[in-house]
Amino acid sequence: MGPQDANISGNVHGGVILKMIEQAGLIVSTRHCNVMRTHESTSEDEFEQCVAGLVRVEKTDFVQPMYIGEVAQLHAEITHTAYHSMEVQVRVWAEDVMHGTKRMTNEATLWYVPTSVKTLGKVLPIPKISYLSAEEEAAGWERYNKQKEARRRQGLGSTVSFTMAEVEHLMDQDNCITEHSVPYAQSSLIHLAGVTDCNFASYVNGGVTMKLMDEVAGITAFKHCKTTVVTASMDAVNFHQPIPRGSVMHVVGRPSFTSKHSIEIEVFVDMETMFKGHSKKQRAVHAFFTFVSLSNNKEVLDIPHLKVQTEGEISRFKEGAARYELRKQARSKGKKQHQNAASCS
Known part of the structure; x- marks a missing residue:
């Protein structure tokens, strides 16, 4: 590397x-x-x-x-x-x-x-x-x-996952937003899917999409924490639609939950295909990333609490808390399995 x-x-x-x-x-x-x-x-x-x-x-x-x-x-x-x-x-x-x-x-x-x-x-x-x-x-x-x-x-679509209309509304807001709120850290990236992004069937490689998603998630986490942040995990990702070459990829991330030492970022990719002057935007990929904040000495820092304001933000925060508990249980189970394997070897 x-x-x-x-x-x-x-x-x-x-x-x-x-x-x-x-x-x-x-x-x-x-x-x-x-x-x-x-x-x-x-x-x-x-x-x-x-x-x-x-x-x-x-x-x-x-x-x-x-x-x-x-x-x-x-x-x-x-x-x-x-x-x-x-x-x-x-x-x-x-x-x-x-x-x-x-x-x-x-x-x-x-x-x-x-x-x-x-x-x-x-x-x-x-x-x-x-x-x-x-x-x-x-x-x-x-x-x-x-x-x-x-x-x-x-x-089928999550009842709390943010919609395209909701994101566009947030993007249109001015910069007078409360620090550590959801709109404050929200980030976006627009990418034109070119030849080097695609496989030989002319669809964007999944790895290219995930790299763009991780970059947007990292920027979002940095804007919230104002410190060095690193990826801790990525939850299940579903690729709902293949993204053909020539599509415009809209990658958007925003914080959905914070614990004491971690921040969850919801990221989605909408693809826009343009034919004869008309465009149609479709949800292509959706995922949750978890980041931790580090000091210059690589010590884990506390995460500023996410200020949720709207009904949708509060619902998403509660769902994020449930996912956080599931991650803790999975980590605990994984540690026990590794310890058992080590004791048997």
């Missing part, structure tokens, strides 16, 4: 890591579908090349920071295949080649769908992987059904 990968605190930018994770998942899932389908096809006419498209990212943990000068190592593995989607587990390690040490920094679960290169938008079937046991396969189907239900619920 080089200086171009650094954030303002000198560590590797969280968005850079998210982009690498997605690229690893894209490679292993696209390779699996094309290689296995080549073996299963009886003729060249029967074989149809595909590229895997990211549809969901489960909670991504930033376990430890990665530093400039370390070598990033990623391992991606397909752990479940359904008929039209596959689960990919990705783990990231940072290797210090000067001292010969290695440590895990990130882990994530991603879901991909293979789409035809020849016929854009056509979803292809996935060759099945081999499982070590029936129990392993059953567990995979359980995870599949769980994420499918989560995508369905989120696709």
